[in-house]
Amino acid sequence: xxxxxxxxxxxxxxxxxxxxxxxxxxxxxxxxxxxxxxxxxxxxxxxxxxxxxxxxxxxxxxxxxxxxxxxxxxxxxxxxxxxxxxxxxxxxxxxxxxxxxxxxxxxxxxxxxxxxxxxxxxxxxxxxxxxxxxxxxxxxxxxxxxxxxxxxxxxxxxxxxxxxxxxxxxxxxxxxxxxxxxxxxxxxxxxxxxxxxxxxxxxxxxxxxxxxxxxxxxxxxxxxxxxxxxxxxxxxxxxxxxxxxxxxxxxxxxxxxxxxxxxxxxxxxxxxxxxxxxxxxxxxxxxxxxxxxxxxxxxxxxxxxxxxxxxxxxxxxxxxxxxxxxxxxxxxx
Amino acid sequence: xxxxxxxxxxxxxxxxxxxxxxxxxxxxxxxxxxxxxxxxxxxxxxxxxxxxxxxxxxxxxxxxxxxxxxxxxxxxxxxxxxxxxxxxxxxxxxxxxxxxxxxxxxxxxxxxxxxxxxxxxxxxxxxxxxxxxxxxxxxxxxxxxxxxxxxxxxxxxxxxxxxxxxxxxxxxxxxxxxxxxxxxxxxxxxxxxxxxxxxxxxxxxxxxxxxxxxxxxxxxxxxxxxxxxxxxxxxxxxxxxxxxxxxxxxxxxxxxxxxxx
Numbered sequence: 001x002x003x004x005x006x007x008x009x010x011x012x013x014x015x016x017x018x019x020x021x022x023x024x025x026x027x028x029x030x031x032x033x034x035x036x037x038x039x040x041x042x043x044x045x046x047x048x049x050x051x052x053x054x055x056x057x058x059x060x061x062x063x064x065x066x067x068x069x070x071x072x073x074x075x076x077x078x079x080x081x082x083x084x085x086x087x088x089x090x091x092x093x094x095x096x097x098x099x100x101x102x103x104x105x106x107x108x109x110x111x112x113x114x115x116x117x118x119x120x121x122x123x124x125x126x127x128x129x130x131x132x133x134x135x136x137x138x139x140x141x142x143x144x145x146x147x148x149x150x151x152x153x154x155x156x157x158x159x160x161x162x163x164x165x166x167x168x169x170x171x172x173x174x175x176x177x178x179x180x181x182x183x184x185x186x187x188x189x190x191x192x193x194x195x196x197x198x199x200x201x202x203x204x205x206x207x208x209x210x211x212x213x214x215x216x217x218x219x220x221x222x223x224x225x226x227x228x229x230x231x232x233x234x235x236x237x238x239x240x241x242x243x244x245x246x247x248x249x250x251x252x253x254x255x256x257x258x259x260x261x262x263x264x265x266x267x268x269x270x271x272x273x274x275x276x277x278x279x280x281x282x283x284x285x286x287x288x289x290x291x292x293x294x295x296x297x298x299x300x301x302x303x304x305x306x307x308x309x310x311x312x313x314x315x316x317x318x319x320x321x322x323x324x325x326x327x328x329x330x331x332x333x
Numbered sequence: 334x335x336x337x338x339x340x341x342x343x344x345x346x347x348x349x350x351x352x353x354x355x356x357x358x359x360x361x362x363x364x365x366x367x368x369x370x371x372x373x374x375x376x377x378x379x380x381x382x383x384x385x386x387x388x389x390x391x392x393x394x395x396x397x398x399x400x401x402x403x404x405x406x407x408x409x410x411x412x413x414x415x416x417x418x419x420x421x422x423x424x425x426x427x428x429x430x431x432x433x434x435x436x437x438x439x440x441x442x443x444x445x446x447x448x449x450x451x452x453x454x455x456x457x458x459x460x461x462x463x464x465x466x467x468x469x470x471x472x473x474x475x476x477x478x479x480x481x482x483x484x485x486x487x488x489x490x491x492x493x494x495x496x497x498x499x500x501x502x503x504x505x506x507x508x509x510x511x512x513x514x515x516x517x518x519x520x521x522x523x524x525x526x527x528x529x530x531x532x533x534x535x536x537x538x539x540x541x542x543x544x545x546x547x548x549x550x551x552x553x554x555x556x557x558x559x560x561x562x563x564x565x566x567x568x569x570x571x572x573x574x575x576x577x578x579x580x581x582x583x584x585x586x587x588x589x590x591x592x593x594x
Contacts, residue, residue: 029437030437030440030441030444033437033438033441034441034444034445037441037442037445038445038450041450041454042453042454042457153582153585153586153589154578154582156585157529157533157578157581157582157584157585158578158581159533159536159537159540159553159574159577159578159581160537161536161537161540161541161556162536162540162556162570162574162577162578165556165559165560165563165570165574166570166571166574168563169563169567169570169571173563173564173567266446268446272448272449272452273448273537276541277560287449287452288541291452291453291456291541291543294456294457299449299453302449303445303446303449303450303453306446306449307444307445307446310443310444310445310446311444314444
């Protein structure tokens with residue numbers, strides 16, 4: 001889902017000295033702010049996290065009071081926040097409301113499946129978007145450029161859950177070529193079985209993000225080709241291929257890399273939709289299960305973990321940009 | 334600003350909005366009229382889009398759902414853009430500590446994944462329509478704030494703004510009269526994208542049962558039940574989703590045209 005593209009523009013900063021240290025400090029502050037926001041939003045809504053029990057006739061008022069006290073919800077909000085935060089930092093993420101197991105354990109056991117799905121989708125999306133974007137950028141206005149523009153505009157407008165349903169209907173229900181959900185079959189756990197299972201969910205993620213990336217790289221490559229250094233290179237008689245791939249593409253790829261890194265962080269949460277439609281046993285699937293059961297400790301941990309991923313990857317992308325772009329590197333030195 | 338290339342998108346949106354507004358007159362059935370005799374009917378002459386498990390006409394529900402989905406999209410975007418313009422203009426024009434504070438808040442809000450956050454809030458609040466608009470709008474101002482701030486920063490030091498400042502115009506007048514009108518094209522693009530995003534967010538939330546609550550129909554919550562019966566009644570999953578898709582394509586291509594100017 002779009003909307004975070006603006007994160008991709010590297011922020012200029014006049015902090016010269018140890019940029020990495022200052023970036024790290026900034027990230028920590030940001031994380032602190034995020035934790036306060038998440039906590040305030042979840043706990044300060046009318047009724048707080050116990051709202052659902054209030055409507056349940058089987059839960060007596062005194063039980064709610066007991067629960068509130070045992071969860072520390074009767075203490076002042078600031079005190080609650082500080083104790084939650086200090087626990088969170090120490091890795092004590094509480095226990096799942098639904099099965100009583102530590103939240104950290106529940107989250108960690110889901111990470112491999114999510115990484116597998118995201119890794120495959122990322123690779124497919126990059127392999128598809130880079131050549132298509134470059135090809136169309138060097139032939140602007142051609143029929144392929146216009147077709148790709150239309151197709152990617154359509155793809156970024158797709159509701160992910162509906163696209164997932166349609167693929168399921170087409171390839172699993174009607175054609176019967178692929179399994180409709182899960183990561184493996186019960187009996188067959190071979191390689192081809194796993195490929196069959198990952199194909200549809202990976203297609204959804206790769207299509208949505210690959211389309212956005214194609215559009216981004218197409219536009220930054222188009223801009224790069226209009227830069228004066230490209231004109232200079234051409235005027236000096238450099239081979240057109242050299243101009244395109246060494247001068248223009250290199251310039252265009254830098255911001256592209258940062259966008260991809262930021263998107264990678266956002267896919268972790270964006271996979272919520274895809275994973276739950278395809279019953280993929282990853283973090284997104286866990287989030288959906290926790291949502292249905294109103295398992296707040298899991299939901300809070302998921303929000304914090306995915307925000308932290310976004311912040312860490314955005315700091316990394318920023319540092320990478322500084323390290324790789326000669327213009328920024330020289331300016332900072 | 335030639336009108337021909339964006340005509341299809343505008344025309345399509347016009348038709349959609351008209352149909353939504355005229356839903357009581359154009360819908361063949363009442364959206365919640367239960368007809369147990371014709372449950373789960375496939376699309377046909379009488380029910381163009383088929384019927385659902387209660388025998389309700391899917392076309393009529395799609396038309397009434399359009400009102401909810403479009404309204405949530407437009408109103409949440411209006412809220413998001415107002416907030417974003419206010420925050421971005423203040424940050425960009427006043428600068429200094431206020432700018433730093435507002436932009437850190439923007440960074441923080443952008444770091445929290447929007448969809449999961451809204452899903453959790455939707456689960457807690459079981460939102461009514463106004464609350465849903467509030468939630469989606471309040472989670473969507475950051476992009477507009479950044480765009481507005483960038484525009485304001487580039488406009489604020491131009492000659493005509495400095496002239497008005499030198500002439501002693503109050504800050505409010507400088508912003509309203511000189512800065513914002515020049516930032517309008519960029520804000521219009523951000524607003525268009527916000528409408529598309531709002532419609533997608535509403536439909537996704539409703540699909541997961543934490544958005545528009547039944548019995549009201551929205552394109553998203555019509556899909557809520559559809560997945561489990563998809564094998565036997567695929568039309569329940571196809572048509573509402575197709576409406577979302579077509580609408581968002583039209584809005585995004587309008588945004589693209591606006592961005593190109």
